[in-house]
Amino acid sequence: MTDQHAGFAAIIGAPNAGKSTLTNRLVGAKVSIVTQKVQTTRFPVRGVALAGDAQIVLVDTPGIFAPRRRLDRAMVRAAWGGAEDADAIVHLVDAPAQLGDKPADHRAQIDVESIVEGLKKAGKKVILALNKVDAVKRDELLAISQKLFETGVYDEVFMISATTGSGVDDLKARLAALMPQGPWLYPEDQTADLPARLLAAEITREKLYLRVHEELPYAAAVETTAFQERKDGGVRIEQTIYVERESQRPIVLGKGGQTLKWIGQKSREELIQLLDRPVHLFLHVQVDEKWADKRAFYGDLGLDFDA
Template sequence: MTQTQHAGFAAIIGAPNAGKSTLTNRLVGAKVSIVTQKVQTTRFPVRGVAIHGDAQIVLVDTPGIFSPRRRLDRAMVRAAWGGAEDADAVVHLVDVPAQLHDSPADRKAQADVESIVGGLKKAGRKAILALNKIDGMKREELLGVSQTLFETGVYDEVFMISAKTGDGVDDLKARLAALMPENPWYYPEDQTADLPARLLAAEITREKLYLRVHEELPYSAAVETTAFEERKDGGVRIEQTIYVERESQRPIILGKGGQTLKWIGQKAREELAELLDRPVHLFLHVAVDERWADKREFYGPVGLDFDA
């Protein structure tokens, strides 16, 4: 007798920096989404594949939902809501400490959470509330945040988790598995992500870029894989262009004697060789294009709507 399979989609939505990518990677048990200390690192929906029992959960790690100001922002927010609309389950991940403090960044996070609550109400959509970063929090603080948000009426259950340590994540995973409809699995059992290799390579390099120069370089940088060629020796040759908006940003990425770019390339190459399980030859170029975020060709390949 063949075992009944379940498969479906679970969207993880939240304000920028709530920990969505960290949670996605934790649920999958492998790195499928890049993580940096920079807000709005995730720019398009990334699909990670998690398995629990007979259920395959396709996790959609969405861009942070915030008040958009420019074309790229609008496209990212639309993509996030699009991921939620099509999903069998929606997890709203909330950074608990940001709900309790009063810095400008925390107030912005609180406004973003209110905006998401409003969006869920408008869509008539119930979500699972996942309170994140509970490490070291007092019980009464957690209960206070939980009660305030639950009273909005858009949640049907609450989980308290730490995406970073994994605390409470297995319970959330089991619940998501139970919500998946009866379906054959969408992906092979050993596949952890649905991201083309060219795009994965660009994302890994962008992660290393922000890890190295996140304070000096604004949010306005992009990485494009311009060549991805299989080599006869079994390796792969990858060429990428890092786009910045101003000439003054180029020296930041190059670093003294080209050392910063060399570090970014080395770290990206090492991780890509591990992920792709073969030798990687990576070549990086830096280009200045002040209007890269307004060019249609940057949107389609990553599933963003240029006309959002």
């Protein structure tokens, strides 16, 4: 067993850089939810990738941005925490956003600058991965790469597309080479390290955002309140969807409850595949304007309430 290698690789970056998509691509299975919402990932999610004799435990971290409230601060601290003890760090940068002049692009550019400053302070040497390169001209990519390399925090660069997989195998091979010698940390067939209750809540939250991402603000949460094994081999799952205002409740319910029914159906279909058994899912919608200020919510996600 001495020829085995295993370690941790943290993927950090600004919100919407494509970290969850890259993690899923490297693992070869879905371990992180992906939506068009910024800051979808709220806590570090571990995905397990295999490359030859190496096991790479990928830490998909929340986006790093200027925090405004308690949940934001906890997420940013978790992101930096995921990088602190990693054997390798990948800074994923949305290449098109570095060239754009939209407000969202400006925010992304500022976030990248703040991450660079944070890496300088930490004295970390990092792999730069420019993402979505299929949407940028080669000379522009080289200019972005050169500008970032001049900061002194990177020792190599990979041009990738997390969506299509272009360049990802080369990045995976490099991460495998950086993993220290030692026995694998997870069984060969395990692709993620996420409790079933939390996985179920994340899947439902993904469907919620996919369905009502334009009408519903970022401030919504899903909690698995019951996860009960059934005698028939199935599982009964009860979940509460929290929104902050009464006016948001009808958005989640939809006319005649159709929106909530769709969310539940799509979530149940995916959970049946992931858990490989019958799933009985029951959803409730609750208004709680203080859900993001409850200590128990942070503990369940492994976040620091006092960040």
